[in-house]
Structures are given as C-alpha cells and as structure tokens.
Amino acid sequence: xxxxxxxxxxxxxxxxxxxxxxxxxxxxxxxxxxxxxxxxxxxxxxxxxxxxxxxxxxxxxxxxxxxxxxxxxxxxxxxxxxxxxxxxxxxxxxxxxxxxxxxxxxxxxxxxxxxxxxxxxxxxxxxxxxxx
Numbered sequence: 001x002x003x004x005x006x007x008x009x010x011x012x013x014x015x016x017x018x019x020x021x022x023x024x025x026x027x028x029x030x031x032x033x034x035x036x037x038x039x040x041x042x043x044x045x046x047x048x049x050x051x052x053x054x055x056x057x058x059x060x061x062x063x064x065x066x067x068x069x070x071x072x073x074x075x076x077x078x079x080x081x082x083x084x085x086x087x088x089x090x091x092x093x094x095x096x097x098x099x100x101x102x103x104x105x106x107x108x109x110x111x112x113x114x115x116x117x118x119x120x121x122x123x124x125x126x127x128x129x130x131x132x
Contacts, residue, residue, distance in 0.1 A: 014073060052066075052086070061087070
C-alpha cells in the first residue's frame with residue numbers, strides 16, 4: 001500500500017469497500033449523494049486525512065471520516081482501518097419500525113433464532129387471539 005497525499009473521493013469510497021464498483025461511487029457523486037462540508041462534491045474532488053464525508057446510500061445518510069488514503073481496493077480488514085463510521089445508530093435503524101408497521105404483522109423475531117417450532121407457533125397464535 002503506497003502512501004499518497006490525496007485521492008479522488010469516488011476512488012477512495014470504492015477502495016474502502018463502501019461501493020461495489022467505482023462507477024457506482026462516481027454515479028453517487030454525480031447525483032449529489034456525496035457531500036463534504038455541506039457541499040455536494042464531484043467525483044474528482046480530492047479527499048485528505050481527517051475529512052468528513054456524508055454519503056446517502058439506500059435512504060441512509062452515512063457519516064464517514066477519512067483515516068487513511070488508499071487508491072487501490074484492499075481486503076475488508078485493511079479497508080476498515082482506513083475509515084471511521086460516525087453514523088448514528090438511529091439512522092441505521094430508521095427503516096426497522098417502518099417495515100414492521102408496513103408488513104402488518106407487528107412481529108419481530110431476533111436474528112439467528114430460526115423458524116418457530118410447533119410449540120412456538122401455538123403460543124404466537126394464542127397471543128394473537130387473546131392479546132390480554
């Protein structure tokens with residue numbers, strides 16, 4: 001990994017694995033979804049260590065801080081050392097309640113528990129019929 005003084009913002013976002021392709025990073029810049037200092041930036045805008053970048057991706061506003069500058073795409077463990085994610089937890093979870101309300105189920109099962117057993121299903125059905 002060579003030491004560089006400045007890197008294009010689209011190249012850096014791709015190198016730290018925030019976007020799957022550099023063309024996606026460039027497109028996000030073109031659409032005004034990448035912001036530095038409250039100003040939308042072009043893909044060719046250079047980033048420096050310490051810069052804060054706000055990126056809108058999938059309806060979530062990510063707040064990223066540049067720690068290291070890299071031009072080439074690297075493995076995930078190395079990429080994680082080049083960026084600090086300051087995105088608030090509420091921002092990351094803002095679609096969770098919307099999804100549950102929209103699905104009409106109002107149910108939520110913790111990740112990793114698998115499918116409910118027959119006994120679990122009976123308890124769920126009993127609670128739905130008698131919410132007392």
